[in-house]
Each structure stands twice: as C-alpha cells, then as structure tokens.
Amino acid sequence: MNIIVTGFVPFLDNELNPTSEVLELLPKSIKGNEIITVLLPVEYDQCFQVLKPYIDKYKPGIIINLGLAPKRKNISLERVALNISNSEYSDNKGIIKIDESIIENGENAYFSKLPLRKILNILVKKGIPVEISNTAGLYICNNLMYHVLHYIESNKLETKAGFVHVPFMDKQVKDKLENSLPLVTILEGIIDVIKGTL
Numbered sequence: 001m002n003i004i005v006t007g008f009v010p011f012l013d014n015e016l017n018p019t020s021e022v023l024e025l026l027p028k029s030i031k032g033n034e035i036i037t038v039l040l041p042v043e044y045d046q047c048f049q050v051l052k053p054y055i056d057k058y059k060p061g062i063i064i065n066l067g068l069a070p071k072r073k074n075i076s077l078e079r080v081a082l083n084i085s086n087s088e089y090s091d092n093k094g095i096i097k098i099d100e101s102i103i104e105n106g107e108n109a110y111f112s113k114l115p116l117r118k119i120l121n122i123l124v125k126k127g128i129p130v131e132i133s134n135t136a137g138l139y140i141c142n143n144l145m146y147h148v149l150h151y152i153e154s155n156k157l158e159t160k161a162g163f164v165h166v167p168f169m170d171k172q173v174k175d176k177l178e179n180s181l182p183l184v185t186i187l188e189g190i191i192d193v194i195k196g197t198l
C-alpha cells in the first residue's frame with residue numbers, strides 16, 4: 001500500500017514549520033508500505049491542487065495531512081473538517097477569506113477517516129502528549145482536510161484520510177516546554193499515527 005504524508009511550508013510569522021521537518025525525517029517505508037511525502041503551499045487555492053495529482057498517481061490507502069497549530073500543547077488528532085474558511089490572517093499569497101464556503105453546496109462537514117481513539121490510546125501509552133481536537137480552525141489546514149475528504153467521498157475511494165496538527169518544536173520557542181515538543185517526539189507520534197491506521 002502507498003501512504004501519502006503531507007506537510008506545509010512556513011506561514012505568517014513562523015520561520016519554520018515542524019511538519020516539513022517531519023517529512024524529511026520519515027522513513028521511506030513502514031511495515032512494507034511506501035511513504036510518499038508532499039510539501040504543500042500555505043495557499044487556499046493551491047494546497048489541495050498540489051496534492052491531487054499525487055492521490056491520482058499513487059492511489060494511497062492512507063493520507064495523513066500535517067499542519068502546525070501554534071500554541072497547542074498536544075499532537076491534535078482532528079475530528080472534523082467544516083465547509084468554511086474564515087480567518088483574519090492571510091495565506092502566503094495575501095488572500096483573506098471571511099465566511100466563505102470551501103465547496104459551494106458541498107456537505108457542511110466531514111469526519112476524519114482515521115481511527116482516532118485507537119491512535120490516541122497508542123500515543124497516551126507512550127506518554128506522547130495527544131488529544132482529539134474538535135476544530136482544525138478555519139484557515140488553510142481545515143481547507144485542506146475538507147478538500148481531501150470531499151475528494152475521497154466524491155470519488156468513492158476507500159482511503160483512510162485525516163488531519164493531524166502538531167505543536168511548535170522546541171527550537172521554535174524561547175521558553176521551552178510551555179507549548180512545544182522535541183522534534184523527535186513529534187516524529188515518533190506521527191509514525192505511531194501511521195502504524196495505528198495500518
């Protein structure tokens with residue numbers, strides 16, 4: 001089986017994005033399944049457009065999309081994507097969206113297709129800070145999660161897909177431990193997300 005894992009480039013005043021570093025460090029395969037990594041732009045209109053050809057080419061059994069959630073303390077397993085974009089912050093192209101549907105007349109929401117409770121228990125057992133989150137925000141990450149799940153539903157694919165937000169990595173913050181994790185811990189958590197989904 002092929003597994004696609006995506007990350008994002010830096011955005012706003014974050015000079016680094018831990019998700020792009022995770023992509024660099026992931027193994028080439030896990031339990032015989034090939035890992036394909038894709039780095040995505042932080043742009044409303046491009047993030048899914050860049051990913052789509054990889055889905056069509058590799059026909060992945062699993063898609064894990066990763067994003068940075070500044071100030072969150074835990075690895076956040078996102079439960080739901082909403083059909084709306086709304087943020088005072090612009091994307092990397094300077095676009096701001098307020099109260100805008102992602103897909104006109106699309107479903108209001110989609111739930112993650114990852115086994116969230118099972119993954120949560122695996123990470124808890126290892127002592128990795130983790131939570132199930134009921135909002136992925138209404139910025140680029142929610143946009144990507146919604147697009148991916150909409151594509152899977154519309155094309156009746158069996159793909160298990162979902163979104164995981166990660167906190168800052170330690171080297172991004174001055175006052176460590178408050179709201180950051182070591183990069184190795186984030187990496188280990190994401191590998192466990194993949195193993196738990198297999």
Ligand code: PCA
Pocket residue numbers: 008011017019042066067068069136137139140141142
């Ligand atoms: N986090 C942002 C966009 C890119 C990223 O890594 C978000 O949560 O929407």
